[in-house]
Amino acid sequence: MKQTYAIIGLGRFGGALLQTLVANGQDVMGIDINEENVNDYRDIATQVVVADAQEDDVLRKLDIASFDHVIIAIGHNMQASILATINAKDLGAKNVIAKAENHTHLRVLTKIGADVVVQPEREMGERVARKLLAPNMLNFIELSDDYSMAEIQIVNPVFYGRSIKDLNIRKKFGLNVIAVRHDNEVIVAPEASYTLQEKDIVSVVGPKDMVDDFDQITN
Ligand code: ATP
Ligand code: ATP
Ligand code: CA
Incomplete structure (x- = not known):
């Protein structure tokens, strides 16, 4: 079934997610503040946008609530991750999946309403063990x-x-x-x-x- 996805942050995690979804026929918009990172996905994604997701109007203009899934794949910049998550939820995004860098980050993302929070390094560590x-x-x-x-x-x-x-x-x-x-x-x-x-x-x-x-x- 074809669904629509918005991926915010095209680092290694967001990038791998985007490629896998596109390879499986999904409709994916990629967003990143860094133009170089966006260029890597220009020919792969359905649509790419260079924008700062923590700014108030950015996600509204992208009609973020219209996507079936919104993935916040910003790790390092915790403030940006938190604000992007709050903005997405406030605008009515249905399924927000957010990536946490550590346990504190995970607690905050859960508290502010992320529907799913993942912590890839911890989960992968458990998986490898x-x-x-x-x-x-x-x-x-x-x-x-x-x-x-x-x-x-x-x-x-x-x-x-x-x-x-x-x-x-x-x-x-x-x-x-x-x-x-x-x-x-x-x-x-x-x-x-x-x-x-x-x-x-x-x-x-x-x-x-x-x-x-x-x-x-x-x-
Ligand atoms: P990964 O482990 O997935 O490579 P990371 O956890 O190290 O990433 P960062 O490199 O901090 O996380 O962020 C991932 C991506 O998110 C980067 O490509 C970065 O440019 C982008 N990003 C950071 N802040 C913002 C923002 N405010 N708006 C949009 N994209 C952002
Ligand atoms: P039972 O009430 O034990 O299922 P049955 O005569 O309906 O009795 P069968 O379907 O013939 O059982 O299977 C015999 C036994 O094989 C079962 O008692 C069960 O222990 C095992 N068994 C059957 N199917 C499975 C399965 N899918 N997975 C694991 N064990 C099974
Ligand atoms: Ca990382």
């Missing part, structure tokens, strides 16, 4: 404090040639297998009779500690 601790966990989503969903590659040959039913994954681990990736085919909601094969990647959902146990045992 998780990857080191559980190399076969290809993807991990925290559903709540207690539940998670993960994509786990089955490396332990003991599991090859055995069915989901035979392995009793639901009873033994309290996990539900929601999909299996075999070669390049994805089998959604596999039958209990599905037999695991070498290199299969299973998507499981359930209690976090059980997801970790399953990752260890299939390793």
Whole structure:
């Protein structure tokens, strides 16, 4: 589905975001105070604007409320990040995602009404640690404090040639297998009779500690 995005701040974070969204067919306006940074995206973005997003009228003139998503990707200049976020929310922007540089910044952005606050360095640090601790966990989503969903590659040959039913994954681990990736085919909601094969990647959902146990045992 095509949606509209305004990205304020075209540093490494905003730039990567813009490129990925455009590559996936989305409508993206990029805004930066620095003309050189804007020029890097002139031929990529749907539209680019050189402007200071902390000034009162700038976001109003760009009709910021008309975008499905507004991403504030200014890190260093905390004042600019905070003012751009306040301006966007005051003007009625629906979904404002703001990038925080540190925990204090995160608290402020949350308080002034950012809908989502991300802290990329911290989140990536956790992700890399998780990857080191559980190399076969290809993807991990925290559903709540207690539940998670993960994509786990089955490396332990003991599991090859055995069915989901035979392995009793639901009873033994309290996990539900929601999909299996075999070669390049994805089998959604596999039958209990599905037999695991070498290199299969299973998507499981359930209690976090059980997801970790399953990752260890299939390793
Ligand atoms: P990254 O880590 O994404 O590279 P950063 O966290 O180091 O970025 P900055 O370099 O401070 O953050 O800001 C990112 C971008 O935001 C820069 O390209 C900068 O020019 C732009 N920017 C800073 N202040 C403003 C502002 N007031 N209005 C618009 N853009 C701004
Ligand atoms: P149950 O009430 O245990 O589901 P059932 O006869 O409906 O009984 P089957 O669907 O035949 O069960 O599966 C047998 C066993 O295989 C289940 O008891 C469950 O432990 C496990 N199982 C089936 N499907 C899954 C799945 N998607 N993920 C994890 N375990 C599963
Ligand atoms: Ca940075």
